[in-house]
Amino acid sequence: MKKYLFVLSALVIGCKSASVPDAGTISESTSTASEIQSTVSSKVKEVTRAAKVGEIITFLSSDELSGREAGSEGINAAATYIEEIFKKNGLKPYFKTYRDTLSTFDQPAFNIVGMVEGNDPGLKNEYIVVGAHYDHIGNGKPEDGDEIANGANDNASGTTAVIEMAKYFGKNKTNKRSLLFVLFSAEEKGLLGSKHLAAKLKKEDFNLYTMVNFEMIGVPMQRETLTYITGFKESNMAEKMNAYAGKDVVGFLPKAVEYQLFKRSDNYPFYNEFKVPSQTVCTFDFENYPYYHHVDDESSELDFVHMAKVINEMIPVLEKMTNTPEKEIKMNAK
Numbered sequence: 001m002k003k004y005l006f007v008l009s010a011l012v013i014g015c016k017s018a019s020v021p022d023a024g025t026i027s028e029s030t031s032t033a034s035e036i037q038s039t040v041s042s043k044v045k046e047v048t049r050a051a052k053v054g055e056i057i058t059f060l061s062s063d064e065l066s067g068r069e070a071g072s073e074g075i076n077a078a079a080t081y082i083e084e085i086f087k088k089n090g091l092k093p094y095f096k097t098y099r100d101t102l103s104t105f106d107q108p109a110f111n112i113v114g115m116v117e118g119n120d121p122g123l124k125n126e127y128i129v130v131g132a133h134y135d136h137i138g139n140g141k142p143e144d145g146d147e148i149a150n151g152a153n154d155n156a157s158g159t160t161a162v163i164e165m166a167k168y169f170g171k172n173k174t175n176k177r178s179l180l181f182v183l184f185s186a187e188e189k190g191l192l193g194s195k196h197l198a199a200k201l202k203k204e205d206f207n208l209y210t211m212v213n214f215e216m217i218g219v220p221m222q223r224e225t226l227t228y229i230t231g232f233k234e235s236n237m238a239e240k241m242n243a244y245a246g247k248d249v250v251g252f253l254p255k256a257v258e259y260q261l262f263k264r265s266d267n268y269p270f271y272n273e274f275k276v277p278s279q280t281v282c283t284f285d286f287e288n289y290p291y292y293h294h295v296d297d298e299s300s301e302l303d304f305v306h307m308a309k310v311i312n313e314m315i316p317v318l319e320k321m322t323n324t325p326e327k328e329i330k331m332n333a334k
């Protein structure tokens with residue numbers, strides 16, 4: 001990092017000390033320096049976040065957690081780890097504790113639910129749920145003596161994104177609407193954690209604006225867009241996210257429609273209960289990762305800088321989503 005900063009200050013000093021040029025040259029060199037500055041600063045942020053991402057995901061997908069099957073001891077270690085991070089970073093439990101025990105599963109399993117209350121008295125009763133499932137399948141088909149399905153991309157990667165975003169909003173509290181950060185259990189058993197929580201919140205008249213879910217963001221797509229969103233045509237969420245980012249960060253993947261991905265992750269129970277925009281951001285495009293539900297889905301196969309990029313682009317998008325005076329994200333008419 002020091003090296004980057006040194007190069008940057010050398011460039012800035014270089015521009016300042018140039019002999020007196022005409023006005024055109026001045027504005028040209030100033031804009032070049034500021035462009036370089038912004039590129040360097042976003043690269044520095046990526047490298048810094050990539051290190052944090054690596055640390056979190058390496059723990060979540062370690063053999064110690066035995067593939068994080070819902071109801072197992074391994075997933076409990078992940079839960080305790082997430083709770084500690086929430087506590088340390090100013091997130092409050094939405095219920096009595098961070099643990100929300102599933103009513104939909106025959107073994108003891110729980111979602112982790114942390115909240116950052118909105119800072120605007122008029123908007124804080126409106127909620128955005130930011131989620132990812134933190135469970136995986138436990139053991140997989142053994143390969144070379146390895147039988148632990150570590151679930152690094154699926155879905156320690158989404159879990160890590162939610163943790164990093166929770167840390168940001170917990171510390172900075174820049175959100176007018178309230179944010180609920182949820183790590184779901186038993187997604188792999190049939191979306192049981194999200195089915196349970198969506199129904200429970202619906203019963204208490206929870207004022208849900210949108211639900212944004214993260215799944216398999218561990219490797220870049222083999223195409224131009226940074227991410228795609230499931231249920232692209234259901235709402236104007238992608239269009240608004242791109243407007244909030246000031247560039248295209250969310251795209252459309254035809255395969256997501258073919259495989260009905262909109263209905264295959266934890267966003268769907270929220271759509272079902274509330275009929276509001278509830279969608280999943282993903283970078284698994286069916287061609288970029290051969291280890292889906294495979295024992296080799298390990299952190300060593302992932303691209304932490306890519307993940308950092310996704311998280312860094314999504315934080316300001318979420319921030320703007322929480323702060324618009326009106327609800328701008330809407331379901332499309334059918």
Ligand SMILES: [Zn+2]
Pocket residue numbers: 133154155187215216
């Ligand atoms: Zn998954």
